[in-house]
Structure formats: C-alpha cells, structure tokens
Amino acid sequence: SKFIQKNIRKTDIACRLGGDEFVVICQRCGRNEAIHVGEKIYIKCKNESNEEIIKYWKPSLSIGIASVDESIHSVEDILKKADSAMYQSKKFGGNQYSIFGE
Numbered sequence: 001s002k003f004i005q006k007n008i009r010k011t012d013i014a015c016r017l018g019g020d021e022f023v024v025i026c027q028r029c030g031r032n033e034a035i036h037v038g039e040k041i042y043i044k045c046k047n048e049s050n051e052e053i054i055k056y057w058k059p060s061l062s063i064g065i066a067s068v069d070e071s072i073h074s075v076e077d078i079l080k081k082a083d084s085a086m087y088q089s090k091k092f093g094g095n096q097y098s099i100f101g102e
Contacts, residue, residue: 007044008037023082031067031099038063038097046095062089063097 004014004022013025024041026034042061064086072078081100088098 003045003048004041007041012037023079031065034065034067035097035099038065042095042097060094061096062086062094064089064100065097066100 001014001016001022004024008014008024009026011027012029013027015023015025017023024037026037029037042063045059045061064082064084066078066081066085068078072081085098085100089096092098
C-alpha cells in the first residue's frame with residue numbers, strides 16, 4: 001500500500017480491500033487521467049522490481065478502471081464495475097489495465 005500511495009496523486013486515495021486487492025479513488029478525474037494513474041502505477045512497479053524480489057515473487061498487476069456515471073447509485077456499483085474490468089485484465093494474462101465497458 002505504501003508503494004501505491006507514493007505513486008499516485010496527492011488528491012487520490014489508496015485503500016486495501018483485502019488480500020492483494022487495492023483500490024485507488026481518483027476524485028474529479030476524467031477517463032484519461034484515470035488511465036494515466038493506472039499506467040504510472042504499473043510502470044513504477046515494473047521498473048522498481050529488483051532481481052532479489054523477482055527471485056521469490058514476480059509482481060504483476062491487473063488493473064480495472066471504472067468511472068462514475070448515471071448508472072452508479074452506490075459504492076458497491078462502482079466497485080463491481082472496477083472489479084469486472086480487473087478480471088478482464090486477468091483474463092487476458094494480467095500486467096495490464098482494462099476499462100469497464102471497453
């Protein structure tokens with residue numbers, strides 16, 4: 001979580017959902033900005049993984065991006081969309097981001 005926190009914008013909020021699942025809330029953030037945040041986290045993780053870490057564990061990220069729109073009526077709604085997008089990333093091999101609805 002510290003890694004994520006240091007690689008997001010000051011206005012973003014990082015939370016651990018449980019296990020190895022985290023969520024980043026990007027307030028007042030458009031689609032392209034959200035993609036930029038996801039890409040930045042992915043690139044930093046890839047670049048900061050050193051040989052000692054990789055010997056025991058190869059980090060990978062499956063990122064799901066979802067935006068609040070008129071279909072969102074609760075926190076659960078947006079989390080379900082982000083989760084669905086994340087599973088889309090996993091389905092195609094991980095180490096990428098997917099955007100809900102695309």
